[in-house]
Amino acid sequence: MQTQxxxxxxxxxxxxxxxxxxxxxxxxxxxxxxxxxxxxxxLLLYLIRKHNLxxxxxxxxxxxxxxxxxxxxxxxxxxxxxxxxLLMSAMLIEIKSRMLLPKPAEIEEEDDPRAExxxxxxxxxxxxxxxxxxxxxxxxxxxxxxxxxxxxxxLEVQPPTVSSDELLAAWKAVVEHxxxxxxxxxxxxxxxxxxxxxxxxxxxxxDSMVEFHALFDVVKDGIPKLVVCFLAILELAREGLxxxxxxxxxxxxxxxxxx
Amino acid sequence: MIQGEPQTxxxxxxxxxxxxxxxxxxxxxxxxxxxxxxxxxxxxxxMLLDELKSDWQxxxxxxxxxxxxxxxxxxxxxxPFIARLSPERPQKYSRAALETLAIIAYRQPVTxxxxxEIRGVAVNPNIIRQLQEREWxxxxxxxxxxxxxxxxxxxxxxxxxxxxxxxxxLPPLEDFSQANIPLDL
Numbered sequence: 434m435q436t437q438x439x440x441x442x443x444x445x446x447x448x449x450x451x452x453x454x455x456x457x458x459x460x461x462x463x464x465x466x467x468x469x470x471x472x473x474x475x476l477l478l479y480l481i482r483k484h485n486l487x488x489x490x491x492x493x494x495x496x497x498x499x500x501x502x503x504x505x506x507x508x509x510x511x512x513x514x515x516x517x518x519l520l521m522s523a524m525l526i527e528i529k530s531r532m533l534l535p536k537p538a539e540i541e542e543e544d545d546p547r548a549e550x551x552x553x554x555x556x557x558x559x560x561x562x563x564x565x566x567x568x569x570x571x572x573x574x575x576x577x578x579x580x581x582x583x584x585x586x587x588l589e590v591q592p593p594t595v596s597s598d599e600l601l602a603a604w605k606a607v608v609e610h611x612x613x614x615x616x617x618x619x620x621x622x623x624x625x626x627x628x629x630x631x632x633x634x635x636x637x638x639x640d641s642m643v644e645f646h647a648l649f650d651v652v653k654d655g656i657p658k659l660v661v662c663f664l665a666i667l668e669l670a671r672e673g674l675x676x677x678x679x680x681x682x683x684x685x686x687x688x689x690x691x692x
Numbered sequence: 693m694i695q696g697e698p699q700t701x702x703x704x705x706x707x708x709x710x711x712x713x714x715x716x717x718x719x720x721x722x723x724x725x726x727x728x729x730x731x732x733x734x735x736x737x738x739m740l741l742d743e744l745k746s747d748w749q750x751x752x753x754x755x756x757x758x759x760x761x762x763x764x765x766x767x768x769x770x771x772p773f774i775a776r777l778s779p780e781r782p783q784k785y786s787r788a789a790l791e792t793l794a795i796i797a798y799r800q801p802v803t804x805x806x807x808x809e810i811r812g813v814a815v816n817p818n819i820i821r822q823l824q825e826r827e828w829x830x831x832x833x834x835x836x837x838x839x840x841x842x843x844x845x846x847x848x849x850x851x852x853x854x855x856x857x858x859x860x861x862l863p864p865l866e867d868f869s870q871a872n873i874p875l876d877l
Contacts, residue, residue: 471787472813517813556810559865564787564794566863573853576771580753580764582713 473521474557524550595677595686603645603686604663611651611659629665630674637675637690645677645686697731704728705744708737712744712755712764718852720761759851759858789819793828797850798865801832801843820844828853 470476528547571577637643648666649659666688669675679686698704707727712719724741725732741762745755753764766774785793792815795807804815823829828850834840851858 471791472811474812521812553810553812557812560791560794560798560810562866563798563863564790567794567797567854568785568790570854570863571768573765573855576768577855578766578771578774579716580713580766581716584710584714 471561473518474554475561476518477521478554478558478561595679599679599682599686600667600677602683607646607649607651607659607663608656611649611654611656626661626664626668629662630669633662633665633669633688634674634690637688642687642689645688648688698728701740701743704732705740705747708740708744712762715763718758718761718763723761756855757857758855759848763852765855785822786819788813788816789822792819793823793846796823796829796844797846797859797862800845803835803841803843805841 470479528550532547573579633648636648645666649662651659654662666675666677670677673691676689676691677686678689694703694706698707708724711724711727721734721737724737725734728737741755741757748755748764752767752770754767755762755764788811791811792807795810796802799806799810804820807815820829826849827847829844830847831842832845833843835843846859851861856862
């Protein structure tokens with residue numbers, strides 16, 4: 434059985450009539466034999482390396498017949514693979530025939546027909562070796578693992594914060610606006626920051642979010658009251674009872690309850 | 693524990709350590725700089741990373757620099773034990789896939805035609821897909837020839853996964869001289 438699966442190669446005159454015994458090949462699997470190699474270059478390299486095979490000792494007629502048998506057997510499933518081997522045998526035959534034919538004197542300079550095959554074999558062997566080395570290199574998930582400690586991501590969306598400069602600018606705008614409505618009003622009003630804090634909190638309980646400016650009644654309230662109101666907002670913010678947010682610089686500042 | 697912005701070298705290293713230990717991806721120098729909100733020089737950061745690396749010398753994790761940045765990873769000695777936790781074997785590549793990968797790594801950027809020329813057989817499209825899905829290779833352009841074939845190159849992930857900082861750290865290609873191939877024709 435095994436002898437039917439040979440490639441007709443010769444090692445110094447002795448036909449290589451058995452599959453090299455250092456390969457495991459199921460006896461009836463011709464395709465597997467070919468698949469053990471990565472292509473004709475690989476097969477050639479193997480023969481060269483293992484047996485110091487003189488490639489052109491292969492009887493070309495037999496080799497061609499053998500290759501045609503392979504194609505016959507594989508034509509349904511592995512035609513592409515067989516084609517690659519067929520191409521290689523054609524190349525070997527071409528090289529051999531060019532070597533055998535007497536060269537007319539005028540084309541004596543012709544390149545060695547083997548040179549291209551040797552170049553390709555060398556390049557392939559370099560890559561084959563490199564592939565083995567790549568495979569041997571330590572690899573993530575296999576030879577080492579990437580460390581990753583767990584941390585609880587803060588899912589709460591942090592509203593943008595307001596800088597003191599922006600708060601000051603907003604306050605100045607309120608004052609300026611108020612100055613345009615200044616009246617001569619003589620009355621005495623007890624102003625309590627804490628009272629305003631409550632007022633503001635109550636207001637915010639009804640309207641969940643209020644624009645900073647809306648907390649100031651610049652038409653009715655005089656400057657002192659506006660100041661107290663502003664202080665109340667600052668105090669509430671300091672005590673963490675309300676939150677001031679602003680999307681971008683100079684955009685409206687919103688006030689809302691912290692809870 | 694740290695209060696406020698890091699003041700001392702130890703506190704800065706703690707911040708780096710916390711960020712690196714909790715990141716699933718390697719962190720680049722620029723990302724690490726952001727930890728300090730502009731209050732850190734690159735040279736200082738490098739020095740801190742080197743110190744942190746040596747601080748962890750005797751531990752089970754090591755701080756390494758790969759193509760995408762810095763990361764903590766287990767020392768190789770522990771891999772066999774950790775492997776017992778996940779009995780399925782890691783994905784192994786066929787020789788064809790490894791050779792294709794080697795050609796792309798060493799000869800990049802290359803087309804399928806280039807790969808076929810070197811290996812002497814047709815390229816299995818599944819191998820290219822497999823390597824692309826692993827994010828080890830990607831298409832970096834098209835060669836300006838008929839058909840405009842895709843040019844393949846290896847990615848940073850490939851270097852990261854092989855613990856490399858750059859392609860220059862790949863083992864050198866052996867230079868076969870003609871004498872190595874006794875084509876005694």
